[in-house]
Amino acid sequence: MPSKAQLDLDAFTPYRLSVLTNRVSGAIARHYSDRFGLTIPQWRVMAVLGQIKAGAPGLSAREVADRTAMDKVQVSRAVATLLAARRITRAAHARDGRVAHLALSAQGLAIYNQVVPFALALEKQFLSVLTASECKAFDALLAKLSGGITDMTSFT
């Protein structure tokens, strides 16, 4: 018999990463949904809109997509839902008829201000098993791995 190559899923980094992420994201998604009626894509849109300065005109859907690592379809759908719930506003661009400025509504801002501390608390709890220096190390490693992957769409 051929001496088989073996692969232990529990030792396979992409698998471990996937399981961990699904657990965290799933738990967070449940919380967002239960307490704020938000999906993660919706929350991501609100999160980037919450960062724009007071006087600024808002972000286009494309800018939102860029900053959330979502594709434009996901953004379009999340925006439609958030608009229907009056959590964000849409205003025409002065010069470019294709573009709309998106921003949080007053109601959306109120929700944003509730979700942010909540999200930060969840992150803190997630990281609570690590020491401060381990957190920093993990952060750096994530950055390094992400940097290594962005350029290789094909992942030869």
Next chain:
Amino acid sequence: MPSKAQLDLDAFTPYRLSVLTNRVSGAIARHYSDRFGLTIPQWRVMAVLGQIKAGAPGLSAREVADRTAMDKVQVSRAVATLLAARRITRAAHARDGRVAHLALSAQGLAIYNQVVPFALALEKQFLSVLTASECKAFDALLAKLSGGITDMTSFT
């Protein structure tokens, strides 16, 4: 105006984890699909079946689910597809009429033996931006974080 709490997605660990994982998993899924006609759930089933010893009777669907962090519905569907493609076999349990033993077919084993080195190469490339000691550190941190999360389904 109230001094708003802020949240920068790019500094939010669950978000960063999610983006990284989606990139890796997406790239791997594309490769498995292109070259072997496998989805990730299907491959996970094959991966755990590939680990059982020669004389062993095979794994039940529930055991497969336990070892792959998939739920029984996902397993059922992956198993159905793999059976149709004759990549795995199903045999009745001697005593328990509900249970079936699953194992790789000869054809499935041949594919398994192709995929394993391929998967290991992808993992190696993914980790190639890290030094050996960084890999070890990352591995340990993943384990610690996973351990911290498993017990908290609720993630208070």
Next chain:
DNA sequence: TCCAGATAGTTACATATGAAACCATATTGG
């Protein structure tokens, strides 16, 4: 000016996924 792309965003379609209902078999307490 006007046409050939490029870009913003939405829609449609086909597939994937999760939750819950469901069927069959096993087990357990009376």
Next chain:
DNA sequence: CCAATATGGTTTCATATGTAACTATCTGGA
């Protein structure tokens, strides 16, 4: 022995998601 319940596994249904097609607008060059 037999109900009540638990377990293994599949199916159903409703929703989520990705790809590709589509509309509308804009830009740049002949």
